[in-house]
Amino acid sequence: MQKNPNVLVFMTDQQRGDSVYDARILMPNTRKLMQDGLAFTESYCPAPHCCPSRASFFTGQYPTQHGVWNNVCVQNTLSRRLNPETELFSHQLKKQGYQQFFAGKWHVCYDTGPEDHGFEELYVTCNKESKNDPTNRSMSPSWEIYKNIPTESRDRYEGEILRPGYPNYIHYGVTENPFNDEDVVDSALVKLKTLRESDTPWMMYIGTLGPHDPYFVPQAFLDLYENVEVELSDIHYDSMDKKPVYNKKIKTLFDQLSIDEKKQAIKHYWAFCTYEDHLIGLVIDELKCHDNFDDTLILLVSDHGDYNGEHGLWCKGLPAYKGAYHIPTIAHWPNGISDPGRTITDLISLADIAPTLLDIVDCKMTQPIVGKSLLPYFYNQQKQPLHPFLHTQTNGNEIYGIQRSVFNKEWKLVFNTFDNDELYDLKNDPNELNNLIDEESSLPIIETLYKELWKFAKETNDTIINPYILVGLAKFGPAIL
Numbered sequence: 001m002q003k004n005p006n007v008l009v010f011m012t013d014q015q016r017g018d019s020v021y022d023a024r025i026l027m028p029n030t031r032k033l034m035q036d037g038l039a040f041t042e043s044y045c046p047a048p049h050c051c052p053s054r055a056s057f058f059t060g061q062y063p064t065q066h067g068v069w070n071n072v073c074v075q076n077t078l079s080r081r082l083n084p085e086t087e088l089f090s091h092q093l094k095k096q097g098y099q100q101f102f103a104g105k106w107h108v109c110y111d112t113g114p115e116d117h118g119f120e121e122l123y124v125t126c127n128k129e130s131k132n133d134p135t136n137r138s139m140s141p142s143w144e145i146y147k148n149i150p151t152e153s154r155d156r157y158e159g160e161i162l163r164p165g166y167p168n169y170i171h172y173g174v175t176e177n178p179f180n181d182e183d184v185v186d187s188a189l190v191k192l193k194t195l196r197e198s199d200t201p202w203m204m205y206i207g208t209l210g211p212h213d214p215y216f217v218p219q220a221f222l223d224l225y226e227n228v229e230v231e232l233s234d235i236h237y238d239s240m241d242k243k244p245v246y247n248k249k250i251k252t253l254f255d256q257l258s259i260d261e262k263k264q265a266i267k268h269y270w271a272f273c274t275y276e277d278h279l280i281g282l283v284i285d286e287l288k289c290h291d292n293f294d295d296t297l298i299l300l301v302s303d304h305g306d307y308n309g310e311h312g313l314w315c316k317g318l319p320a321y322k323g324a325y326h327i328p329t330i331a332h333w334p335n336g337i338s339d340p341g342r343t344i345t346d347l348i349s350l351a352d353i354a355p356t357l358l359d360i361v362d363c364k365m366t367q368p369i370v371g372k373s374l375l376p377y378f379y380n381q382q383k384q385p386l387h388p389f390l391h392t393q394t395n396g397n398e399i400y401g402i403q404r405s406v407f408n409k410e411w412k413l414v415f416n417t418f419d420n421d422e423l424y425d426l427k428n429d430p431n432e433l434n435n436l437i438d439e440e441s442s443l444p445i446i447e448t449l450y451k452e453l454w455k456f457a458k459e460t461n462d463t464i465i466n467p468y469i470l471v472g473l474a475k476f477g478p479a480i481l
Contacts, residue, residue, distance in 0.1 A: 004096060004361045005336060006195075006296040007203040010283060011057070012276050013050065013105060014212040014316060015302035017043060017326030019273045026224055026274045029281035030330065033298060037332030038378065039343045042409075044390050045304045045350045046370075048316045048324045049397045053303040053350055054108045058088040058117075060354035060369035063393045064462045070397050072110040073126065073139040078395060080110040087367050089354040093203055094118035096361045101191050104184040104207030110136075114205075123187035125180070125209070159261055161253055171257070171314065172268035175216040178275070179209030185279045192286045203357075208279060211272030213306070213315045221271040221278070228270075230263040235431040238311040242435040244419035246401065247319045251312035262309050269308055294334040297360070301350065302327040310431075317397055320405050320414045320422065321432050325392060329353075331378065336360070338380040346385040347408065348374060370460060391456045402464060406453045413449035417464070417473055423449075437475075450476040 020030050021041070045053040046062050047069075055061070055068040059082075063069050067083035090100055102114035107126035115121050116128070127133040145167060156162050159171045177183070188206045195202055210217075240248045257265065280300065287293050307313035307323040316324040327350065331337065351371035358364055359373035376382035392405045401418035412432070414422035423437040423446060436442045457464060458481070465478050 004098070004201045005333065006201055006290075006292060007093075007098075007299070007357060007360075008283065008287065008296060009203075009205045009299045009301070010280055011054075011104075011205070011207045012211065012300075012302045012328075013207070013209045014304060014306045015273060015276065015328060016305040016308060016323060017041075017302075017328050019270075020328045020330065024228060025270045027277040029277050029284055030300060030328075033284070033300065033330050033332040034341075034343075036334070036340050037298075037330060038337050038340065040329040040331075040348050040374075040377075041343050041345050043301075043327050043329035043348045043350070044325045044392075045302075045327050046392055047394045048304055048318065048320070048392070049394065050105070050107045050303050052394070054106075055082060055086075056349075056351045056371075057301070057303070057353055058090070058108060059086055059367070060089070060351050060365055060371035061086070061367065062351065062370050062391070062460050063395075064457075064460045065368065065370070068108065069395045070400075071139060072107070073136045074398055075140045075142075076398065077110075078400065081112070082109045085367065087365055088117045089357050089365070090118040090203070092358050092363050092365065093361065096363065097200065099195075099198070099200055099202040101188070101202065101204040102207075103188040103191075103205065104181075105209055106207070119205070120191075122191055123180075123184050125184070156256065159257070159265065161256055163253070170214060171254075171261075172215040172265045174219050174222060176218050178216050178218070178272070179212065181208040181210050181276070181279060184208055185282055189282065189286050192283070192290075196290045206283065208276060210276050211269055211306070215265060215268035215272050217268055217271040217275055221275045222268065224274060225267045225271055228267065230266050232259065232262065232309070234433065235310045236262070236312065238431075238433055240311070242420060242438065243422070244319070244416055246399070246419060247311070247313065250317070250319070254312060254314055265314070266309055269306065295336070297331065297333040297336060299332075299353070300328060300330040301353065303350070318394065318399065318401055318403060320392065320403060320412075320416075331374075333378070337378050342380070344377055346377075346382070347387045347390050349387065349390055352386070389452050389456075391453070393460075393462070404453055404457070404462070404464065406449050406456065411445055411449060413446060413453065415450075415453060415474055417471065421475065447476050447480065450474060451480055454478045454481050 046056045047053050052063045052068050055066045059066045066086045069078045072080045100119045102119035103122040105126050113128035125135045161169045305324045310323045355371045356374040359375045405414040412424045421437045422435050424432040
């Protein structure tokens with residue numbers, strides 16, 4: 001019997017954390033893993049974008065530490081690479097004798113790819129520049145795409161967002177192999193078949209691109225929701241009173257959609273989640289053919305969430321609401337999880353995955369990290385919450401703006417250097433509709449949260465401490481520490 005467990009990571013792209021708990025969304029394979037494993041209901045990513053969150057997943061660090069802030073492929077990127085000294089958990093697993101395989105979306109660094117970090121590459125997308133990956137070029141548009149775009153006014157198609165002078169954007173539709181996710185999973189299945197009787201431990205990462213926008217899904221999965229009713233609630237009709245102007249600007253774009261179109265978009269997103277669950281099922285079926293299935297850790301996560309119509313918003317980005325940060329995190333490991341079927345309601349971070357995987361094989365990262373091992377939860381031995389507060393860091397995606405937030409289960413503070421700050425009473429206003437930042441009575445809690453924000457900034461060597469009058473705009477500055 002091999003010493004260490006096999007590890008299978010399946011990371012979706014832009015999947016909401018509540019998708020795996022919403023009974024309206026058909027996800028039988030995911031829920032079976034939850035019933036026989038461990039589900040973390042309050043799991044969050046550190047940044048509202050693929051690249052920084054994926055870098056945090058692999059390193060246990062936050063953007064101020066690993067150096068990846070936004071899409072590394074776009075022409076106006078702030079950062080194309082990980083900091084040179086940055087280590088991924090795969091470096092340590094390789095030292096422990098693991099075979100490692102990578103299928104799907106990389107999108108961590110433009111200078112290096114999975115093969116540079118200890119992985120054998122299968123079907124990889126968003127790979128390093130030298131691989132000449134077409135998915136990179138599509139993320140970095142040139143003036144060529146604007147040559148033949150008509151600018152005259154016309155009627156809007158169903159699900160379309162009209163933007164004069166820009167390429168067409170249709171928010172949802174039908175396609176049979178969205179983002180080539182089937183090809184990604186097929187490449188993983190071919191390799192897994194060769195590992196059925198392997199005596200050497202292996203780690204495989206599978207990264208699909210669904211249920212990322214635009215929500216184009218196979219017709220068969222959309223048909224499953226034909227008679228399902230979608231109800232919009234107060235959170236979908238946020239007035240954006242006292243909210244950042246950027247949030248309102250994005251909301252105005254999507255307000256072109258009728259109520260029925262918004263409901264159709266939500267259905268397409270649900271169908272996309274069901275499709276991803278189908279792909280997960282194919283992988284599980286293969287793993288059950290392996291001799292050591294019970295000693296294989298299956299980990300299901302996503303890089304970030306999706307607003308999915310909440311606050312009138314879609315996709316992800318600078319608006320700091322829960323929908324974009326809340327992610328699913330599910331662990332299944334028959335020989336390694338005590339009392340399976342538990343749900344954990346403590347706050348955890350995507351950055352906790354790297355130290356967890358290394359804790360399992362009794363080694364550590366060589367660099368300072370924010371993440372903490374979840375292994376005590378696996379053994380049902382964690383007595384205190386791992387993180388009293390969680391933090392987020394972003395300097396924006398393709399639209400830039402420095403933003404930091406800090407939250408627990410009661411309060412959230414969002415420091416928007418470019419616009420209004422935000423304060424939400426999460427116990428009484430879980431939908432984050434009422435911004436209390438200007439309420440005089442809120443000053444004590446604002447000060448407390450700023451202390452936590454600056455404490456974390458100091459621990460992670462954040463550079464937002466410039467005191468110059470045009471940039472030192474926090475309600476309480478770093479000296480409150």
